[in-house]
Amino acid sequence: MTELVSGDGRTHINSRLMRESLQNRGVLSQTDSDRDVQVFPDVTLVSIGGQSIFDRGKGAILPLIEELVEIKRDKTVKMVIGVGGGTRVRHTISIAVDLGLPVGGMAQLVGAMEELNAILLNTLLAPHGSMPMQRDHFWDLPLYFDAGITPIAISVPPYHFWEPPPEAGHLPMHGSDFGLFQLAEVLGMKQVIFVKDEDGLYDKDPKQHADATRFGKITLDELMTKLPDDNILDRELFHAWSHAKNLKRVVIVNGLKHGQLSAAIRGEDVGTVIVKEPAV
């Protein structure tokens, strides 16, 4: 029964949080439980790298499209695709840094560069069934899946002008890897697969160090103790994931090697598999 409560000059609606300060730790903890609702637990999110795939042009993009079309032949596969922006994002930010633009200004700018890759991808995949998905039109997803249409999501999170001041340095912390992770997390998806141009995640940049070693299957907890400074994925992804409840599996595969993505979609351990173990 809804009930209005007054008497202290304010009009409240009766609720467990009525009159409470949402800064109070005791109050905050009352809202928690050991699970979050999982909306789409049978969906895989596929993220296709900007620098690693799109910046290589036709030679890398077309074989990957072919593989996506093969994957789509299995009508039981439900996937959402996102893309990175690559070298144009880096160019944008380097100019923005030189101009002294605020970090929120940089965050507002970069999404446009990724959208270019999303348009390319959709133009190539549309004949086989794909459509760009508007920012947060998640509730259309069941329709997409029923119709065999693969949605292409916006990967940069909408932090925009509100990008928080970074912990160190001057660059935005919330990039497209984080954005896609968060999309999978909030919708309770099965896994995220990052398609890059290396066989997985390495302890250091394999392009610069011949002795770099690849992580095979590793838990998030263990990886967090070994995270390299210069990383193939946004640091914020790992940070946010460690506080999250839903997502259990992130896979990093080589999109230049045919079959790795398909294997990861089938749930096979390929590339680097990062798993989150349930809290004890």
Add this chain to the structure above:
Amino acid sequence: MSERRTLESTLAGSTLTGPGDKLDYRPTAVMPAVKVVKIGGQSILDRGRAALFPILDEIVEARKLGIQVVLLTGGGTRARHIYSIASELEMPTGVVATLGKYIPMQNARMVQMLLAKHGGIYMLPDDFEKLPLYLQMGCIPVMSGMPPFGYWEKREEGTRIPQHRTDAGVFLSAEFLGAPRALFIKDEDGLYTDDPKKNPAATHIKAITARELIDRGLPDVVLERIVIEYLPRAQWCKELQIVNGLKPGQVLAALKGEDVGSIIRA
């Protein structure tokens, strides 16, 4: 195999995940003269006319003095009500944050209707690019204080309430605009050692640094904790001022730059 085709730049080939602290960065302030002002939801708007009208009078007076004001609104009891029900349903934080957008938006629209005759204009979250026009025309832009993170709001350990709510939105707006101080209008004189509504022994804190405030580990604080955490890393907005909007003259004094209420410094 096709090679990466890379544009030459200082960040070419970079993963963008390192600290990037070797860059030559000389920041430019976007609109440093703007006063970014929050009107509290539970503290002011839920009190209705008695509390709000005198505050708006002072804001209009400040605007007539040429002070550029942007108003952002909080949520209040309706936000608490939906947060409470959403929590029972075990909604992910991103969903809770999305629900949390609607109430501050209603409040912004209410304030705009009241200020329309004085140039009040409703602004969408991404409309900062229109601010120069609005302010040069003598308008008082009003917008929701909620950051646009929505479904992309990260989960915090131990709670499903979003960390970035309307205080964070006010601070982050001031930081983007390059304003040195953000002003929060509440129903208390500022910062206390505990919630003064519940603990009569709580004492007022006139000025404090963010670090001191964090070190005190207070059970309750007047602003969202994440804002206190961000403050030391801010490029521009290095002061947060909290004033009591129920006391006549406080809002106008603060808008004129006087150190009334409490001030938290980076």
